[in-house]
């Protein structure tokens with residue numbers, strides 16, 4: 001069901017790779033809600049993924065960019081304004097990658113070159129994007145910028161590795177830039193801390209399937225899906241959330257506020273009975 005919440009709004013969506021991607025679901029929902037936007041991803045993602053299909057479905061143009069490369073990002077911003085006929089109202093940063101996770105290097109044996117790459121791709125790219133958008137005055141007043149985060153920024157989940165540090169930095173950048181952008185242009189900047197979700201990036205996290213089962217059982221509302229996340233993004237891009245900024249917004253069925261559920265305690269106690 002469409003509410004027309006984004007009628008006439010323009011945006012840029014980074015990070016749709018295939019139909020499992022959170023950004024893909026966001027793009028579909030934004031289209032349904034009346035927005036027009038450009039899509040961006042790396043050359044490799046455009047080759048290996050199915051972004052062209054999404055572009056056709058939503059009437060969008062694709063602009064290739066490595067989000068760590070200032071020239072590429074500037075090109076996305078300038079081209080998007082040209083294609084869409086002016087400033088944009090929203091930007092989604094749905095980008096994450098850790099070479100350490102990819103190579104299976106544990107947190108106590110990180111490769112530091114990879115670590116810097118993790119931080120650059122997954123966090124600094126958010127800063128670069130806003131710096132360049134501001135330089136070109138590319139976002140309309142009362143616009144909205146959203147990036148995706150994960151609860152490992154606050155709580156230790158060992159399999160998440162150096163991505164936890166990247167997410168902490170990402171959330172901090174949202175606050176620091178949110179202040180500047182809010183003060184000067186009434187533009188809001190937030191992160192959404194999403195439930196674990198089966199996507200290409202998500203599948204790289206060690207033990208993701210067990211984690212998803214655990215959080216599903218532990219969260220009073222159950223895990224939030226990529227489609228649920230897309231609904232939440234639409235509200236943050238809409239005019240109904242104009243005074244929400246500099247926040248890390250948990251979108252996880254309540255998981256982040258839980259310690260133990262009664263069912264989990266029962267199960268824990270039973271595991272000791274079995275040992276005796």
Ligand SMILES: NC(=O)c1ccc[n+]([C@@H]2O[C@H](COP(=O)([O-])OP(=O)(O)OC[C@H]3O[C@@H](n4cnc5c(N)ncnc54)[C@H](O)[C@@H]3O)[C@@H](O)[C@H]2O)c1
Pocket residue numbers: 015016017018020021022023041042045065066067068093094095096097121148149150193194195196197198199200201202203
């Ligand atoms: N899947 C989960 O469990 C989960 C949970 C919380 C937050 N997130 C976050 O959601 C976001 C989207 O991930 P997803 O789960 O949809 O997976 P995904 O694999 O579909 O998306 C990740 C995207 O990052 C892009 N990317 C990687 N390096 C890039 C670079 N240098 N420049 C530009 N783009 C680059 C990839 O091409 C891909 O499109 C990420 O920030 C991820 O950390 C995911």
